[in-house]
Amino acid sequence: xxxxxxxxxxxxxxxxxxxxxxxxxxxxxxxxxxxxxxxxxxxxxxxxxxxxxxxxxxxxxxxxxxxxxxxxxxxxxxxxxxxxxxxxxxxxxxxxxxxxxxxxxxxxxxxxxxxxxxxxxxxxxxxxxxxxxxxxxxxxxxxxxxxxxxxxxxxxxxxxxxxxxxxxxxxxxxxxxxxxxxxxxxxxxxxxxxxxxxxxxxxxxxxxxxxxxxxxxxxxxxxxxxxxxxxxxxxxxxxxxxxxxxxxxxxxxxxxxxxxxxxxxxxxxxxxxxxxxxxxxxxxxxxxxxxxxxxxxxxxxxxxxxxxxxxxxxxxxxxxxxxxxxxxxxxxxxxxxxxxxxxxxxxxxxxxxxxxxxxxxxxxxxxxxxxxxxxxxxxxxxxxxxxxxxxxxxxxxxxxxxxxxxxxxxxxxxxxxxxxxxxxxxxxxxxxxxxxxxxxxxxxxxxxxxxxxxxxxxxxxxxxxxxxxxxxxxxxxxxxxxxxxxxxxxxxxxxxxxxxxxxxxxxxxxxxxxxxxxxxxxxxxxxxxxxxxxxxxxxxxx
Amino acid sequence: xxxxxxxxxxxxxxxxxxxxxxxxxxxxxxxxxxxxxxxxxxxxxxxxxxxxxxxxxxxxxxxxxxxxxxxxxxxxxxxxxxxxxxxxxxxxxxxxxxxxxxxxxxxxxxxxxxxxxxxxxxxxxxxxxxxxxxxxxxxxxxxxxxxxxxxxxxxxxxxxxxxxxxxxxxxxxxxxxxxxxxxxxxxxxxxxxxxxxxxxxxxxxxxxxxxxxxxxxxxxxxxxxxxxxxxxxxxxxxxxxxxxxxxxxxxxxxxxxxxxxxxxxxxxxxxxxxxxxxxxxxxxxxxxxxxxxxxxxxxxxxxxxxxxxxxxxxxxxxxxxxxxxxxxxxxxxxxxxxxxxxxxxxxxxxxxxxxxxxxxxxxxxxxxxxxxxxxxxxxxxxxxxxxxxxxxxxxxxxxxxx
Ligand SMILES: Cc1cc2nc3c(=O)[nH]c(=O)nc-3n(C[C@H](O)[C@H](O)[C@H](O)COP(=O)(O)OP(=O)(O)OC[C@H]3O[C@@H](n4cnc5c(N)ncnc54)[C@H](O)[C@@H]3O)c2cc1C
Ligand code: SF4
Ligand code: SF4
Numbered sequence: 001x002x003x004x005x006x007x008x009x010x011x012x013x014x015x016x017x018x019x020x021x022x023x024x025x026x027x028x029x030x031x032x033x034x035x036x037x038x039x040x041x042x043x044x045x046x047x048x049x050x051x052x053x054x055x056x057x058x059x060x061x062x063x064x065x066x067x068x069x070x071x072x073x074x075x076x077x078x079x080x081x082x083x084x085x086x087x088x089x090x091x092x093x094x095x096x097x098x099x100x101x102x103x104x105x106x107x108x109x110x111x112x113x114x115x116x117x118x119x120x121x122x123x124x125x126x127x128x129x130x131x132x133x134x135x136x137x138x139x140x141x142x143x144x145x146x147x148x149x150x151x152x153x154x155x156x157x158x159x160x161x162x163x164x165x166x167x168x169x170x171x172x173x174x175x176x177x178x179x180x181x182x183x184x185x186x187x188x189x190x191x192x193x194x195x196x197x198x199x200x201x202x203x204x205x206x207x208x209x210x211x212x213x214x215x216x217x218x219x220x221x222x223x224x225x226x227x228x229x230x231x232x233x234x235x236x237x238x239x240x241x242x243x244x245x246x247x248x249x250x251x252x253x254x255x256x257x258x259x260x261x262x263x264x265x266x267x268x269x270x271x272x273x274x275x276x277x278x279x280x281x282x283x284x285x286x287x288x289x290x291x292x293x294x295x296x297x298x299x300x301x302x303x304x305x306x307x308x309x310x311x312x313x314x315x316x317x318x319x320x321x322x323x324x325x326x327x328x329x330x331x332x333x334x335x336x337x338x339x340x341x342x343x344x345x346x347x348x349x350x351x352x353x354x355x356x357x358x359x360x361x362x363x364x365x366x367x368x369x370x371x372x373x374x375x376x377x378x379x380x381x382x383x384x385x386x387x388x389x390x391x392x393x394x395x396x397x398x399x400x401x402x403x404x405x406x407x408x409x410x411x412x413x414x415x416x417x418x419x420x421x422x423x424x425x426x427x428x429x430x431x432x433x434x435x436x437x438x439x440x441x442x443x444x445x446x447x448x449x450x451x452x453x454x455x456x457x458x459x460x461x462x463x464x465x466x467x468x469x470x471x472x473x474x475x476x477x478x479x480x481x482x483x484x485x486x487x488x489x490x491x492x493x494x495x496x497x498x499x500x501x502x503x504x505x506x507x508x509x510x511x512x513x514x515x516x517x518x519x520x521x522x523x524x525x526x527x528x529x530x531x532x533x534x535x536x537x538x539x540x541x542x
Numbered sequence: 543x544x545x546x547x548x549x550x551x552x553x554x555x556x557x558x559x560x561x562x563x564x565x566x567x568x569x570x571x572x573x574x575x576x577x578x579x580x581x582x583x584x585x586x587x588x589x590x591x592x593x594x595x596x597x598x599x600x601x602x603x604x605x606x607x608x609x610x611x612x613x614x615x616x617x618x619x620x621x622x623x624x625x626x627x628x629x630x631x632x633x634x635x636x637x638x639x640x641x642x643x644x645x646x647x648x649x650x651x652x653x654x655x656x657x658x659x660x661x662x663x664x665x666x667x668x669x670x671x672x673x674x675x676x677x678x679x680x681x682x683x684x685x686x687x688x689x690x691x692x693x694x695x696x697x698x699x700x701x702x703x704x705x706x707x708x709x710x711x712x713x714x715x716x717x718x719x720x721x722x723x724x725x726x727x728x729x730x731x732x733x734x735x736x737x738x739x740x741x742x743x744x745x746x747x748x749x750x751x752x753x754x755x756x757x758x759x760x761x762x763x764x765x766x767x768x769x770x771x772x773x774x775x776x777x778x779x780x781x782x783x784x785x786x787x788x789x790x791x792x793x794x795x796x797x798x799x800x801x802x803x804x805x806x807x808x809x810x811x812x813x814x815x816x817x818x819x820x821x822x823x824x825x826x827x828x829x830x831x832x833x834x835x836x837x838x839x840x841x842x843x844x845x846x847x848x849x850x851x852x853x854x855x856x857x858x859x860x861x862x863x864x865x866x867x868x869x870x871x872x873x874x875x876x877x878x879x880x881x882x883x884x885x886x887x888x889x890x891x892x893x894x895x896x897x898x899x900x901x902x903x904x905x906x907x908x909x910x911x912x913x914x915x916x917x918x919x920x921x922x923x924x925x926x927x928x929x930x931x932x933x934x935x936x937x938x939x940x941x942x943x944x
Pocket of ligand 2: 563565602
């Protein structure tokens with residue numbers, strides 16, 4: 001069996017894991033990150049990407065609120081191309097009690113969140129599509145954060161500082177020697193090969209899967225997985241984050257996310273053995289759309305693109321709690337101190353937007369154990385792509401490449417866009433027409449951003465995430481994979497099929513109206529015209 | 543920045559049929575076509591208005607994409623609105639001149655012979671190209687001295703004697719460039735027993751829309767609709783127009799693109815051939831002399847967009863001796879003021895090339911089309927005289943001779 005050695009192994013390639021690996025690499029440690037699927041394929045890629053101002057927690061959980069506002073300020077600086085400083089509003093719906101507004105004001109003041117109470121008319125000016133009957137309004141420094149870009153940029157920086165990244169590589173179990181975890185046994189999920197990585201420390205950053213990882217090290221971890229569902233609206237029906245001003249409940253927030261808007265979220269406690277079943281129920285969709293419509297009436301006239309769900313990695317370290325009332329705080333466990341198992345750290349809980357702080361804590365602890373005396377710099381060091389202020393004008397490359405194409409690439413990759421467009425005009429041929437992904441961007445992602453298949457590529461670029469859900473880009477992309485030597489013909493065709501299966505999973509719960517027409521048309525092209533249904537599955541012989 | 547009214551882009555299923563039908567995308571590789579310029583990038587512009595593509599200027603607003611779209615996406619409207627809504631407002635003297643056809647007409651007709659000479663001079667043409675970006679290759683429409691309205695003034699009492707009357711929205715072209723068409727309309731209608739009334743009118747706004755001055759177009763629209771409403775309320779007369787684009791604007795661009803309510807008079811406004819073919823259908827059909835000509839008929843895009851071609855053909859089919867050769871449905875390229883612009887001239891000619899070839903193949907005696915700018919384009923680009931269908935009808939009725 002193949003065997004590698006390193007200082008630190010990080011398990012999990014979500015926001016937390018990618019944050020940890022970057023921090024390790026920046027502090028000069030030899031490190032390897034393993035992710036069983038793709039970057040941000042877990043909970044990180046399944047939320048609404050709210051860059052909390054902390055206001056949502058200011059009333060009930062001031063500790064989380066304080067973490068949020070502090071990280072909010074940091075991320076706006078270091079991750080400019082992953083966050084958008086949209087601003088946010090808290091509004092009291094016509095049927096709600098304005099009492100909560102006062103409590104929220106008090107909470108924000110206590111935590112130090114820069115809120116501003118404004119007239120409803122001023123709120124309507126900021127967000128013209130807002131329900132005009134709202135009773136109170138207040139501005140908060142909410143923003144949005146793109147989890148895919150965030151994970152990819154952290155990994156890119158880590159790689160550039162010597163870290164090794166292995167996606168589609170699963171940790172089978174910890175390797176134990178005496179009272180110490182000395183490494184991990186891994187399986188390459190692309191070819192089934194097993195191998196070992198020996199290390200001085202293993203950091204478990206596997207989110208809601210953390211309990212399973214801990215079990216292989218023989219330590220308990222009590223998780224309270226809570227499923228949340230969201231729906232995606234075809235375009236931005238709002239340009240600022242809109243929150244209901246009351247205790248959090250289902251369907252109380254609409255977040256603009258790149259070209260779409262997301263309505264969130266439900267909250268359902270689920271059994272731990274069901275964390276992989278991510279179905280969205282009809283009643284959840286109903287609740288979300290009804291809630292969204294109350295905030296922005298136009299929601300009812302808009303196409304719903306998809307619905308999906310994620311599982312919050314909530315941990316109980318003390319008593320029994322469930323669902324939303326649990327603290328969303330960061331959980332850092334030194335298993336040596338807690339369970340007497342050396343060389344093993346778990347970091348979980350928290351939020352997407354507190355990933356950096358979680359990583360800082362975990363790596364501080366690892367450094368202490370390894371006697372590495374290098375301080376954390378991630379709070380001041382910009383991610384690759386965010387080096388200069390985002391208001392730098394989009395560079396002009398050559399005539400014939402339009403602003404919508406350049407601007408979209410810049411939005412997604414920041415400064416790194418310079419690596420995407422070359423003088424070769426082929427590089428700006430459009431592959432995905434909804435989200436303006438070019439052949440150059442596909443090639444760049446394939447070479448630099450750990451892309452193994454088309455689904456990975458979607459997470460790096462937004463390819464196939466627009467209204468047509470892959471109708472036009474997918475066959476071109478499969479062709480490009482083949483052209484660029486990233487897949488042979490049969491593999492490319494299978495990727496195409498897998499890509500559609502993945503896309504349709506999110507579309508199925510919302511099959512009505514224009515979404516239904518779109519999918520019927522896509523089905524007609526790929527089944528009727530291309531005969532894609534005749535392609536055998538992976539395990540069937542061709 | 544989200545326009546609640548026109549969210550038709552949301553219905554686009556990305557079938558790309560519109561782009562196949564776009565005459566500009568066919569000949570100009572820099573223009574990404576209606577799908578990308580309309581529904582695709584509208585989503586991006588809502589996110590960030592800076593993502594407005596300069597290439598939108600190549601859209602000629604011919605509306606052919608909208609005819610093709612199976613999802614009823616108002617693609618051309620989205621594009622014209624975007625040009626105006628998201629772009630930094632820059633005053634361009636060229637666009638101002640081209641779009642204010644009424645102002646230019648007023649200024650030019652008083653000195654028509656001089657203006658015609660000047661705009662025909664090659665020196666002037668080069669100067670216009672250098673300073674105004676107006677193509678030097680474009681032949682300018684001639685201005686006539688005086689206005690059609692002035693001529694009508696002398697006919698007014700005669701017209702009032704008719705018991706049945708229509709309101710004639712003559713538009714800028716008839717008033718400043720082609721009095722003959724206006725006069726022929728009056729004589730034709732009179733021959734059919736219908737008197738002609740004029741009302742206060744302004745330019746319909748089509749050139750303003752094309753040059754991204756939606757507020758200006760809206761102002762004119764409001765004025766025109768008010769004028770029509772007042773007249774219709776008083777007289778209950780129908781309103782006819784001999785310009786397919788003016789009619790399209792009055793009926794469809796006003797409520798659709800400009801958000802001006804015309805519902806009170808919508809059913810009263812007709813393109814002239816629709817009005818006449820109904821008149822003929824009611825009977826009795828007047829006595830018609832043979833017009834022994836082979837005519838190539840070109841259907842203007844805007845007439846196609848409002849489904850009006852059938853009425854012109856229907857009307858012409860009454861005329862004995864007239865042999866119509868129907869041209870393949872396509873754009874002639876000029877699209878109003880579009881083909882005058884330096885950056886669009888070649889595109890306009892490339893778009894029209896097929897049509898010019900087909901016209902030549904038909905070897906007609908004459909070309910018939912309903913639109914004044916199509917007429918300019920065809921006359922400039924082929925050796926054939928091009929006339930409005932009314933001119934043929936008038937010939938058949940004996941009120942006009944070629
Ligand atoms: C509906 C919903 C909405 C939310 N909204 C927000 C929000 O708006 N803002 C915000 O800040 N937070 C939000 N959150 C919380 C946030 O999404 C999570 O806290 C965060 O993404 C967790 O990241 P993580 O990296 O710890 O876990 P994950 O993203 O789940 O990463 C864990 C990774 O480990 C991998 N893994 C698991 N087992 C193994 C193994 N054996 N070997 C190798 N790899 C393995 C998984 O594949 C996974 O990719 C939301 C959560 C939910 C559910
Ligand atoms: S209006 Fe005409 S030129 Fe403009 S996009 Fe549509 S078809 Fe093309
Ligand atoms: S024809 Fe209509 S539905 Fe098809 S791509 Fe064009 S706008 Fe979309």
